[in-house]
Amino acid sequence: MIQEKGSLSIHTENIFPIIKKWLYSEKDIFIRELISNSADAISKLKKLAAMGEARLEDDFRPRIEVIVDKEKQTLSINDNGIGMTDEEVRKYINQIAFSGAKDFIEKYHGKTDDQQIIGHFGLGFYSSFMVSERVSIDTLSYREGAEAVHWESSGDTEYAMEPSDRRERGTLVTLKLDKDSQEFLDTWKLREIVKKYFEFLPYEIFLKEIPEKDQGKEKTETPINDTNPLWLKNPKDCTDEEYRKFYHQVFTDFNDPLFWIHINMDYPFNMKGIIYFPRLRHEFDTVQGKIKLYYNQVFVADNIKEVIPEFLLMLKGCLDCPDLPLNVSRSFLQNEGYVQKISAHITKKVADKLQLLFKKDREGYNKYWDDIHPFVKFGCMREDKFYDRVSDIIVYKTIHDKYVTLDEYLEPQKGKEEKRVYYVSDTRQQAQYIKMFKDNNLDAVILNSLIDPHFIGFMESRLDKVKFVCIDADIAGAIRDEGREPEEKEKKDLLEKAEKLFREAASRDNLKVSVESLKNETMPAIILLDEQSRRFREMSKTFGNTINPDLFPVEETLVLNLSNPLIRDIIRLYEDQDKKSDALFAAGYVYDLAVLNHKQLDPERMAKFIEKSNELLRRMTKTEAQSA
Numbered sequence: 001m002i003q004e005k006g007s008l009s010i011h012t013e014n015i016f017p018i019i020k021k022w023l024y025s026e027k028d029i030f031i032r033e034l035i036s037n038s039a040d041a042i043s044k045l046k047k048l049a050a051m052g053e054a055r056l057e058d059d060f061r062p063r064i065e066v067i068v069d070k071e072k073q074t075l076s077i078n079d080n081g082i083g084m085t086d087e088e089v090r091k092y093i094n095q096i097a098f099s100g101a102k103d104f105i106e107k108y109h110g111k112t113d114d115q116q117i118i119g120h121f122g123l124g125f126y127s128s129f130m131v132s133e134r135v136s137i138d139t140l141s142y143r144e145g146a147e148a149v150h151w152e153s154s155g156d157t158e159y160a161m162e163p164s165d166r167r168e169r170g171t172l173v174t175l176k177l178d179k180d181s182q183e184f185l186d187t188w189k190l191r192e193i194v195k196k197y198f199e200f201l202p203y204e205i206f207l208k209e210i211p212e213k214d215q216g217k218e219k220t221e222t223p224i225n226d227t228n229p230l231w232l233k234n235p236k237d238c239t240d241e242e243y244r245k246f247y248h249q250v251f252t253d254f255n256d257p258l259f260w261i262h263i264n265m266d267y268p269f270n271m272k273g274i275i276y277f278p279r280l281r282h283e284f285d286t287v288q289g290k291i292k293l294y295y296n297q298v299f300v301a302d303n304i305k306e307v308i309p310e311f312l313l314m315l316k317g318c319l320d321c322p323d324l325p326l327n328v329s330r331s332f333l334q335n336e337g338y339v340q341k342i343s344a345h346i347t348k349k350v351a352d353k354l355q356l357l358f359k360k361d362r363e364g365y366n367k368y369w370d371d372i373h374p375f376v377k378f379g380c381m382r383e384d385k386f387y388d389r390v391s392d393i394i395v396y397k398t399i400h401d402k403y404v405t406l407d408e409y410l411e412p413q414k415g416k417e418e419k420r421v422y423y424v425s426d427t428r429q430q431a432q433y434i435k436m437f438k439d440n441n442l443d444a445v446i447l448n449s450l451i452d453p454h455f456i457g458f459m460e461s462r463l464d465k466v467k468f469v470c471i472d473a474d475i476a477g478a479i480r481d482e483g484r485e486p487e488e489k490e491k492k493d494l495l496e497k498a499e500k501l502f503r504e505a506a507s508r509d510n511l512k513v514s515v516e517s518l519k520n521e522t523m524p525a526i527i528l529l530d531e532q533s534r535r536f537r538e539m540s541k542t543f544g545n546t547i548n549p550d551l552f553p554v555e556e557t558l559v560l561n562l563s564n565p566l567i568r569d570i571i572r573l574y575e576d577q578d579k580k581s582d583a584l585f586a587a588g589y590v591y592d593l594a595v596l597n598h599k600q601l602d603p604e605r606m607a608k609f610i611e612k613s614n615e616l617l618r619r620m621t622k623t624e625a626q627s628a
C-alpha cells in the first residue's frame, strides 16, 4: 500500500472532552477495552481455524503481551490473533471504532450514573485516546498474502496509514501516554488492573518491560493470569484443598471458607461458578460479601444486584454467565427473564446445599449455624422461595447450648392451642431469668443478634399460633406452680395490700404489681417486661436510636412470688403500725433487687441501694451484737 492520509468522518473534537471527563473516574477501562479486543481477535482466529478457514502454526499458543517502555513513555498491547488488512483498518478503526464512540456519547451523555451501563461500554478502541497523545496500530491479517499495516492518529480528525514492518500475524496497539497518564507506566499498577479484569482470561497475558531487566539471563515466562479457573473444572475432580486455595487467591481472605457450592450448568442456560460461605468474625462482616460476575472469564463487576439475589451478596464467589446480555442497561436487566432464572437457580442451589448439610451432617450444620444464621434469616425475609426451601432447617441455639429446629423446640407443647417460643435477647442482662428457666427444666432459644428482632416479627407473620415471648416477659405462666395458688379471694386481698406497699416503697404510683406462686422459691420477686413495648424499643435501636432508650419506655410488671415466705412476711409487717417502716425498707430492697436482675439501676437509685445495703448489714450485726 502507499502512504495514505485522511480525515475521520465525524466531529471527534466535540466528543473528546466529553469522553475524557466521563471517564475520569474510571481511567483504566482503556486497558480492559484493548485487552478485550486482543482476546476477541484470538477467539475469532481460533474459530476460523476450527472451520478450516485459517491456518495455525503447529505450536500456536494464544498470547497477549502488555509492554511498557518507560523511556519512550509508551504502553503497548500485542496479540497473535486474527489481525487486520488495510481494508479492515479503514472499516473497523476509521469508521466503526470512531462512530462507535459517537453512538456511545449520544446514548450516555448526561447520564451521571456510570452504573447505568454494565461491563461492556461499547467505547472500545477509542478509549485509548483518553490517556494518549498518539495511538498507533501495527497489524498483519491472517489472510494469505496480506500486507502489514501501520495506522496512526492523535485522536483528532486526522489519521495516517502506511505499510508496516510487522512480520507476525496479529496486532500491536501502541499508546504514547500523555503527561497526565504516566501512572500507566508503573508495572505494579498495570499488573493490578490487568488482574482485576483478566485474572481468569482463557489466553495467557504477559507483562513485559523494555528495556528488559536482567538481559541475557535465561528466563521462564509466567503469565499474569490463570487461564483455567477452578469453576471450569468438573466439580467431581476438584479437591477441598483446591477450593480453599482458590478462595484465598481470589478474595485475599486468609481464613478458610466454611463450605462452598460449585455451580456448573449448561442447560437451559450457561452458568458456572463457585459460591463460598465465609466465616464471620463478627456480625457486621456480613455486609462485606462479594460476588464477582464474569462474562466468558472476563470480569464485569462486583455485586450486581440485578443478576444476583440481594441476600446472596453476603456470600463470596465468582459467577461466569456467558449468556448475559451485558451490553444493556441495568434497568433492562431487571426485567430480563434470563436474569430471573439465574437468580432462581442460585437460590435453589444454595438452599439445596444447606438441606444436604443438615440431613447428612447435622453436627457440622449446627457448628456452622453461628456463622450462617444472619445469611439464612436475611434470605428468608428477602426471598419467599428461599424461605419455602429452608424453613424446616432454620435452627435455634438454646440456653442449654443445643441447636434445635422450631418443631423440635415446640415438641413438648404438642396439642396446645397456642404455642410459645421463649427467647433470650440479651444473655447477660437476662442471666437470672435464664437460671430460673434452667432450674425449672425449661428451654429458651437465644435470639440476640441485630437481625433477630426483625426475624422474630417475620416468623410470627409466617407461623400460625406460634408466639415468640422474651424470657423476661410474661413468663409467669411458664413458671407458675398451679398447686400452690391461694384461693381467689385471698389472692385478691394479698394483691391489694402488696400493690399499696410496693408502690409506696418504690415511690412509683403507677407500678404494675402481680402476685403469683412460682415454682422457684428462692426469688422473692421478678420484673417482667411487656413484650410489645420491649420489641418496639429493640426495633428502634436497630433503626439507630441508641442514644436514648427511655424514648420508648417499656412497660414493667413487678411479679411477687408467694412461694417465697418473705413476701407474705413483709405484707404482714406492713399491717403493723410499729413495723411499717421496716416493711417499706424490705419491700424497697426487694424491688431494687428485682430491677437489678435485668438492668442497671440509674446512678441515684444505685447510690440509695448501696446506702440501704450498708444499713441492712449494720442492723443485722447490731441485733447479733445485742443478743450476744
Ligand SMILES: Nc1ncnc2c1ncn2[C@@H]1O[C@H](COP(=O)(O)OP(=O)(O)OP(=O)(O)O)[C@@H](O)[C@H]1O
Binding pocket: 033, 037, 038, 041, 079, 081, 082, 083, 084, 092, 093, 096, 097, 098, 100, 120, 121, 122, 123, 124, 125, 126, 170, 171
Ligand atoms: N487487536 C485487534 N485485533 C484485530 N481486530 C481488532 C483489534 N482491535 C480492534 N479490532 C477491530 O476493530 C473493531 C472496533 O474495535 P472497538 O474496540 O472500537 O469496538 P468493538 O470491540 O467491536 O466493540 P466494543 O468494544 O464496543 O465491544 C473491532 O470490532 C475489531 O474488528
